[in-house]
Amino acid sequence: MGFREINTKVVEATVVPGQRLFSQRGAMLAYKGDVSFTPNIRGGQGGVMSMIGRRVAGEDTPLMTVEGNGTVLFGHGGHHVQVIELAGDTLSVEADRLLAFEGTLEQGTVFLGAQGGVMGMVRGQVSGQGLFTTSLRGHGSVAVMAHGGVIEVPIVPGRPVHVDPQAYVAHHGDVRNRLSTALGWRDMVGRGSGEAFQLELSGSGAVFVQASEEKL
Numbered sequence: 630m631g632f633r634e635i636n637t638k639v640v641e642a643t644v645v646p647g648q649r650l651f652s653q654r655g656a657m658l659a660y661k662g663d664v665s666f667t668p669n670i671r672g673g674q675g676g677v678m679s680m681i682g683r684r685v686a687g688e689d690t691p692l693m694t695v696e697g698n699g700t701v702l703f704g705h706g707g708h709h710v711q712v713i714e715l716a717g718d719t720l721s722v723e724a725d726r727l728l729a730f731e732g733t734l735e736q737g738t739v740f741l742g743a744q745g746g747v748m749g750m751v752r753g754q755v756s757g758q759g760l761f762t763t764s765l766r767g768h769g770s771v772a773v774m775a776h777g778g779v780i781e782v783p784i785v786p787g788r789p790v791h792v793d794p795q796a797y798v799a800h801h802g803d804v805r806n807r808l809s810t811a812l813g814w815r816d817m818v819g820r821g822s823g824e825a826f827q828l829e830l831s832g833s834g835a836v837f838v839q840a841s842e843e844k845l
Contacts, residue, residue: 802834
């Protein structure tokens with residue numbers, strides 16, 4: 630199936646019998662054909678979608694299962710949409726930035742603090758973004774959202790990439806992440822982004838960064 634970019638803010642997906650798509654609730658803009666949309670709290674081939682994104686903050690926002698025979702236009706909030714193709718590798722996506730993905734992908738939920746120590750607390754409480762990132766693995770297409778466009782920055786061994794946590798969208802490859810700070814804890818009180826916090830990604834792969842730090 631895959632996604633076809635109509636413009637920078639809209640993608641089109643072809644839905645065929647026997648295959649499913651999953652999308653963020655409210656992402657459907659229009660559709661043609663015999664297509665159904667059903668709330669789904671699990672999603673994918675083994676993920677627990679009820680644990681990611683805004684639902685973690687107490688708001689019930691299940692994904693929608695998309696099935697049938699037709700075409701669907703997806704977009705959300707006028708945000709820039711980027712399509713990422715997976716060929717057997719794993720993509721980690723900031724939970725709230727996941728727009729839609731193919732049901733062929735195996736899904737999981739990763740707590741960012743597991744790799745970054747205080748990463749979860751900083752992203753969730755200081756930067757105002759989610760505690761969880763979603764992992765998608767296998768062969769298929771993923772559509773993610775961002776402000777102002779997306780830049781793909783390569784990550785090569787021995788040369789870590791530092792990203793503002795609020796600008797982070799997704800990453801793939803054999804990559805480790807940890808939170809580094811340019812200021813002492815006392816100096817960071819009240820600071821939510823910029824040079825106070827840096828997400829360091831090392832290994833081999835790439836990180837997708839949005840052009841604006843504005844929250845979704």
